[in-house]
Amino acid sequence: MSESEHVIEWLQTWYALQCDGDWEHEWGVRIETLDNPGWLVKINLEETELADREHPRQRVTRGEHDWVMAWTSEQTFHVACGPGNLTEALSLFRTWASKNIAEEL
Template sequence: MAEAGGELSWLEQWYRAQCDGDWEHEWGVRIATLDNPGWTVAIDLEETTLSGRTYDGTDIRRSESDWVMATVSGDVFQASCGPLNLGEVLRLFRDWVTSVSVER
């Protein structure tokens, strides 16, 4: 299990880069807990360089408490994961953003 500190710091920088006086009023990043337990993450891609880009999706199920599912739907990166997989979800998003940036 990797430490989430680097991923969280990266996400903070990505979010800040999207904030232009308009974007942050309608779009954003949401992280919440699940009751099974786990996490959900929703990151709006509208009006970013990621808008309209495809994501192959992720479906990893190691155990009842160690799992990650992620997709892009409706211009939103959506993920859910086990209680100790939040850093992994943020790393998936970071890796995808980085790969999309390299493609352009």
């Protein structure tokens, strides 16, 4: 199984665990394209165990179309990235979301 299949399966599982009959009607995961080109991912954290966790703005730029930026604001995890960096972007969320809260204290 490739890394992209693995991170997609992980995201599917994370999403399913949030679905409680209410959450999925108000919030969710949105993956869009950017016109520069690239991807924008918004993962709403409201009413999840991650709602109050912060991810400081982080940007890695390796080239014009090889970059990724991640941050949280307003109980949403945001990732913007180049056209070939979607797997890396989703992996950033997985790593952050899986991190033990005690490690951050």
